[in-house]
Amino acid sequence: MAVLRWGIAGAGSICDDFAAAVRKLPVQEHDIVAVGARDAGRAATFAQKFNIGKSYGSYKELSEDPNVDVVYVGTVNSTHYEVCKLMLAQNKHVLCEKTLTLLLKHTQELIRIAEEKKVFFQEAVWSRFFPAYRKLRDQVSSGAIGDVKSINITFCKKIAVEKRAVGSGTLFSLGIYPLQLIMAVCGPEMPEKIQACGTLNADGVDLTLAITLQYKNGTIAQQTTSFEIGPPDEAQIYGTKGTISFPKKFHAAMDMTINGTTETFPFPDSLVQNGLQQVKRPGFVYQAQEVRDCIQKGLLESPRFTHQETLTVSAIMEEVKRQIGLNYDSLYEFGDGH
Amino acid sequence: MAVLRWGIAGAGSICDDFAAAVRKLPVQEHDIVAVGARDAGRAATFAQKFNIGKSYGSYKELSEDPNVDVVYVGTVNSTHYEVCKLMLAQNKHVLCEKTLTLLLKHTQELIRIAEEKKVFFQEAVWSRFFPAYRKLRDQVSSGAIGDVKSINITFCKKIAVEKRAVGSGTLFSLGIYPLQLIMAVCGPEMPEKIQACGTLNADGVDLTLAITLQYKNGTIAQQTTSFEIGPPDEAQIYGTKGTISFPKKFHAAMDMTINGTTETFPFPDSLVQNGLQQVKRPGFVYQAQEVRDCIQKGLLESPRFTHQETLTVSAIMEEVKRQIGLNYDSLYEFGDGH
Structure with missing residues (x-):
């Protein structure tokens, strides 16, 4: 795998922050190939802003896109459970915003499914990747x-x-x-x-x-x-x-x-020169890099969280x-x- | 009352700190007239160090000294209860080191006795007097x-x-x-x-x-x-x-x-000029002053604690x-x- 092909589930502010950070990484390593949101118009606007080829008006369509390797789930907390389940059902790798779910039994269920499916599944505890x-x-x-x-x-x-x-x-x-x-x-x-x-x-x-x-x-x-x-x-x-x-x-x-x-612990010079520190959460690059490293190594979770x-x-x-x-x-x- | 006549119960390090601070206050306002400890030799050494006229080898003798207006109790925590009771029995005003006692019922009892006796009784929460x-x-x-x-x-x-x-x-x-x-x-x-x-x-x-x-x-x-x-x-x-x-x-x-x-919030110039800041706990002067102010006003406790x-x-x-x-x-x- 040279390039990791991201799908983005959600079009709110945290997805905006994540996409902006990923776009500062080398495109031969990280691409964003699709975005899905409940509202097709918002998804399209988001796709345009970040030069993303595909947009969908549902999470289900996003989950079915064969070009997506990993989905970043950046929806509101209360929907993480259902959106992650959709993505896992299609054997997508998943990076889901913290807090993963609101109920222990939901967290247990998602991890069980991910481990059964043998896909990379990660709670986006971005602090840990600094x-x-x-x-x-x-x-x-x-x-x-x-x-x-x-x-x-x-x-x-x-x-x-x-x-x-x-x-x-x-x-x-x-x-x-x-x-x-x-x-x-x-x-x-x-x-x-x-x-x-x-x-x-x-x-x-x-x-x-x-x-x-x-x-x-x-x-x-x-x-x-x-x-x-x-x-x-x-x-x-x-x-x-x-x-x-x-x-x-x-x-x-x-x-x-x-x-x-x-x-x-400064950000890498090459990313700073590419304007990394102008985005809202430059630290998101660390977790995107960690996800790619783990998937390349065949890991199902990051040893860092x-x-x-x-x-x-x-x-x-x-x-x-x-x-x-x-x-x-x-x-x-x-x-x-x- | 021009001068407040202190007795010191205990001859350990906190009594040393307290006596050292009081000795920086004007002697026409605060005098130390007696010290009592379990060990007569230690009491005598303490008396000599701080130029105190009387020393006793027991707390009971100290409690019976008619020249003592107020007793500073600086013994170990586990003995505050019994030493305070001795002093209150002789109608002495009391400033007792914190923590007052180790058991709620002991604290309740001491405060009840002090209020019945109508003497000034104060836990030495010196922070509060800053x-x-x-x-x-x-x-x-x-x-x-x-x-x-x-x-x-x-x-x-x-x-x-x-x-x-x-x-x-x-x-x-x-x-x-x-x-x-x-x-x-x-x-x-x-x-x-x-x-x-x-x-x-x-x-x-x-x-x-x-x-x-x-x-x-x-x-x-x-x-x-x-x-x-x-x-x-x-x-x-x-x-x-x-x-x-x-x-x-x-x-x-x-x-x-x-x-x-x-x-x-600096210490008063006059006390600094008198070498206050060379003593270990210069802040003890504030509680000594508060005790005198309260007793002069006929208060039974400080409104500050x-x-x-x-x-x-x-x-x-x-x-x-x-x-x-x-x-x-x-x-x-x-x-x-x-």
Whole structure:
């Protein structure tokens, strides 16, 4: 495989960000060959904007396009489950936006199908594909900060959508970022203790949420996510011998401070010269590259964020939902036969 | 009352710090007239060091000294209860080191006795007497940062004693500092939800502890305290319109940043000229001054940290102990008739 042929499911802002980033990559490695959305007009406009050959007015048609190798699913959270199922049914590789689904049983089912089908299936936890995260894991495992005792993360944005119908809320829109960082340090096993406090709006969506996780080895992690305040985007990892922190954005980390020394991880020069930093989320290039690398190697998941991690995040979220009274079941009353 | 005559119960390092600070205050306002400790030799050495006229080899003798107006209780946590009871029995005013006691029922009993006796009785939450804390409360109540949604505090020190026999552990040695800050913002009412995760050592003492408090109005506060890592001493208060943070030490705050602007609260020039900043805890002067002001006004508690706040801290700690399996009851098996 020289070129990886992308299909884009969705035509909203995150698809826009992803397509813009992919278009900065060499076209002999990454092409976007089709886009599908519920609205054919929006799909066509999107196709025109990004010079994409095919557009479809449904996800099903996209799934049936034989020229598509991998589908990027960038629809709203509440539809990831059904759109992924469509793509997997056609044996497409899939990169699906985080959070993968709103229910643990849906996450389990999608991973089971993907593994049966032997296609590459990846939750788009783009933070993990930044070079800084590789360095983070190396530093933690080499003992650079000793035994990690405390992790504190605050990630808040005032801009997010607070609508239950699309599966928003801070848990599903922001919560996975601190969770993945905690797991990058503590590993993919379930924590021993999960505690959550949240405030919900009248629509039943969490606006501010605090989660504490305690691991068997004694590490205790605290995270706060909120739509009501902003913009803290901070993380500290405290060990017995030192501290790792992200002085600017932890979730799209270009800088990381280890025991007082800050290291910067710039984008490749060739992409910067091609205008990468003019797009909204240049960091999306890392996950597109990772997907191609994995598929070329015949992997079914990225070792940088595994199915086990997706399942653990989903199981933690299930318990958090229970504790704070967050319930999205009714969104699926007709969708999966209940 | 021109001069407030202090007695010091205890001759350990915190009593040393307190006496050193008081000796920088004008002697016509604050004198130290006696010291008592279990060991007469240590008491005498302490008396000599700070030019104190009387020393006793027991707390009881100190309590009976008619020249003592107010007793500073600076013994180990596990003995505060019995030493305070001795002093209150002799109608002395009392300033007792935090944390006041290890059991809610002991805290309730001491406050009941003090209120019956109509003496001034104060938990030595010295943070609260810093000018920055007055400004903090003014700023929060005037809406400078809007509605407070999240409070995040990390307070860790590697130097602390980890012995159950003296009532140490991060909850009782460090935990009150973030708790008092949270209550300075959220008020003295009990939170609606209390969650705690802690790791205990073989002696049953908590080494790292995370507490989450959720208040009726929606504020969620998270705090971490630890003896295993250090020295984070940080606090952020996030509101819908802005942020207050303590850029250096939150627990002995000389600087406070409100919406990006840092204000400094220096010690009075006269005390600085008298060498105040050469003592270990110059901030102790604020609580000594507050005690004198309150006693002069006939107050039985400081409005800057009230009995209600002491009771709420104690009740929160009782629930935290229950959740993490921290138990100090056996320290009192013979002490109070159980």
